[in-house]
Amino acid sequence: MMNSIVNDLNRALAQQILVNVYQVNQDVVYTGYVTAVGAQGLILATYDDYGLPDGAVFLDLNVVDEVEFSSDDLDNMAFRIQTAHDEHFVAAGGLTMHFDPQRDLRRQVLSHAWVDHLVIMLVLNQDQHFYEGLVTGIAADKVTIQLLNKFDYQDRPVREIDPSQIEVIEFQGQELSLQSAAATRLQKLPHQETVTVTSPELIAGTLRELVGRELFVALIPKHDQDLFFVGRVNTVTADAVILNLVDMTGQFGGYTLMRLSELHAVMLKSDYLQTMRLFTLLNQARQHPIQPVLNDERLFDATDDQFTARLTQAATFRSIIRLKLHDGTSVLGYPAQVGNQHFIFHEVVDNQVDQVGKAYAITDVDEVAFGYLDAYLTERQLKVEGDL
Structure with a gap:
């Protein structure tokens, strides 16, 4: 088994084929190009879900379950890598190190990280944590x-x-590179006790005070209190809030519209919010605040029913959006025939469009995510392939 995996890795290296590497005991799948194969492990120059170079990973050969050369997922990734290139997406996280496959690759990575003060992410044997x-x-x-x-x-x-x-x-990925750049400042920042507003009667007022301000907040939904959305408050209507999202790398991550009644809490201060603020400032300093295909300057009418408005606009342009329904399910796709109370939703699963669609009540929708990079890429691929 191990021999066949090493053979596959050497083939991927020699022919420079985009591959997926599956692990024995982790769900994380790495996509990229093999750049070195050693006696104990390999180096894969990886890409993120958007087709952007995202540093690299060392994998011990013992954790490699399969090397995949051909699949729908790889076709989709190849499309995204090409799109990211064609559209000049901003990327900060490519692999810049060179490795000698005759020497211990793991030690080479650790040595590079030590010399260059790089933040790295580790997974240890028999340990489910990420460090x-x-x-x-x-x-x-x-x-x-x-x-x-x-x-x-x-x-x-x-x-x-x-x-x-x-x-x-x-190592050297987008988020890890930011952490490396921010490390000395992060280590100096004082710990911030978490401040949250959980009282339903205070949530709306708190959010209204934050409209248009540069302060970051985190919105925690009732349906999953381990989840939180970080960003700036754009608009607050009678029953909803629109947030300009910030992703884990401090970049603009599209918009989310949420019903106020579905909010468990608004987090106003925390260490993570401090971290995101610093990441955002670093991105601005590097001229990496936003991907060129996104628009972070949209304004919304606080007097409109934003759920109807967002569905109507997405239906007009056949824009891909993600809905979170009141029963907890999430669906990706585009709406059609938006009426006063109901609409049809054409779901997209594995880049296949449900042409018939399914009817929903507008009041069934608790969250709408729109104007974010993954939606753009899905939409673009469907249009190129003639499905949208």
């Missing part, structure tokens, strides 16, 4: 990591790890 941090020392049998926690600045232990226990190392 992010800076390498502060390397010895023959141990590597010292100053762990970072962008959610809680008080949680910053130093760990000594046996390198042989390290199965996965992500």
